[in-house]
Amino acid sequence: xxxxxxxxxxxxxxxxxxxxxxxxxxxRLSNEKNKNYFCVVDLHSVTTHPxxxxxxxxxxxxLKLLVAAGINLNNxxxxxxxxxxxxxxxxxxxxxxxxxxxLQRMTQYKEKADSLGxxxxxxxxxxxxxxDILIHxxxxxxxxxxxxxxxxxxRNIAERFNNNYGNVFPLPEKSSGKSGTRLMxxxxxxxxxxxxxxxxxxxxxxxxxxDTIMKKFKSSVTDSSNVVKYDIDSKKGIxxxxxxxxxxxxxxxxxxxxxxxxxxxGEFKIAVGETVSDYLSPIYSxxxxxxxxxxxxxxxxxxxxxNDSAQETINEVNSxxxx
Ligand code: AMP
Ligand code: TRP
Numbered sequence: 001x002x003x004x005x006x007x008x009x010x011x012x013x014x015x016x017x018x019x020x021x022x023x024x025x026x027x028r029l030s031n032e033k034n035k036n037y038f039c040v041v042d043l044h045s046v047t048t049h050p051x052x053x054x055x056x057x058x059x060x061x062x063l064k065l066l067v068a069a070g071i072n073l074n075n076x077x078x079x080x081x082x083x084x085x086x087x088x089x090x091x092x093x094x095x096x097x098x099x100x101x102x103l104q105r106m107t108q109y110k111e112k113a114d115s116l117g118x119x120x121x122x123x124x125x126x127x128x129x130x131x132d133i134l135i136h137x138x139x140x141x142x143x144x145x146x147x148x149x150x151x152x153x154x155r156n157i158a159e160r161f162n163n164n165y166g167n168v169f170p171l172p173e174k175s176s177g178k179s180g181t182r183l184m185x186x187x188x189x190x191x192x193x194x195x196x197x198x199x200x201x202x203x204x205x206x207x208x209x210x211d212t213i214m215k216k217f218k219s220s221v222t223d224s225s226n227v228v229k230y231d232i233d234s235k236k237g238i239x240x241x242x243x244x245x246x247x248x249x250x251x252x253x254x255x256x257x258x259x260x261x262x263x264x265x266g267e268f269k270i271a272v273g274e275t276v277s278d279y280l281s282p283i284y285s286x287x288x289x290x291x292x293x294x295x296x297x298x299x300x301x302x303x304x305x306x307n308d309s310a311q312e313t314i315n316e317v318n319s320x321x322x323x
Contacts, residue, residue, distance in 0.1 A: 012195035020180030021144025180247030
């Protein structure tokens with residue numbers, strides 16, 4: 001049986017990029033016969049120096065949202081990272097198998113060091129991410145395209161540990177859908193849709209109303225050609241909308257082009273807005289129900305199970321290292 005691990009930071013509100021790049025695939029995997037761990041990686045969020053109240057409510061919101069999105073809890077464990085301190089312990093161990101040069105090459109580090117100031121938390125962030133993945137010995141990691149480099153680093157770290165101490169860790173593979181792996185801002189289609197973006201009109205949030213969603217799509221930036229054709233180089237805006245429509249409806253870019261070959265952009269934008277709104281609205285209404293419930297009720301014994309699995313790996317690592 002395959003073990004799947006993935007994580008999401010509770011920094012700001014969950015957006016459509018998180019759903020299509022990650023959570024939608026988590027839901028699919030949770031309905032297959034895997035052992036799945038989906039983690040709200042709150043220790044990673046400390047890199048942004050969040051306000052404690054905001055962080056606390058974002059953690060709870062993100063955990064409940066994963067349940068509302070439809071992750072099957074029969075095969076999956078959902079938990080907050082900071083409640084399983086073994087993640088951080090393994091991170092220390094694994095930092096000894098990661099080179100400074102490797103961390104310096106991480107594009108996300110270079111981008112974030114500019115905006116957050118370059119503290120060592122942002123620098124060593126990928127080692128903690130590798131620990132998240134390896135603590136449960138995951139084989140598969142469903143993430144968006146922005147995480148490819150971090151996954152490669154995780155494999156290098158695992159391989160280096162294994163070369164020294166025997167075959168302890170599997171070499172995890174990245175997985176993603178055919179589309180929706182890198183959603184762009186609706187206002188600045190050259191930039192990634194992200195939680196930290198100040199450009200709220202370029203991002204679709206999980207709790208946006210149908211009205212807001214329609215407005216954001218109607219005012220999304222496209223080009224003047226008015227032909228619904230996927231061309232990532234010269235038609236970034238419209239390609240992004242095609243990608244969103246394809247991802248939600250599980251069809252290819254070509255099928256979207258065919259469906260809308262006689263449509264003007266105005267009509268297509270409305271269709272994309274409606275499809276997004278139809279996708280998000282049942283998730284949001286389930287979330288509103290869960291919001292009233294106690295988090296520990298929602299998650300049951302998930303945390304205990306995550307702890308047991310993590311401790312098993314730590315016991316093995318300690319014994320192998322002679323600790
Ligand atoms: P984060 O919000 O950075 O914690 O990301 C959580 C998950 O969402 C990761 O798997 C990311 O790769 C994915 N993700 C974040 N932003 C996007 C985006 N704009 N398009 C597709 N996937 C994304
Ligand atoms: N770095 C990821 C992001 O920014 C979040 C993350 C942390 C993660 N640990 C992980 C994703 C482990 C997958 C597996 O999106």
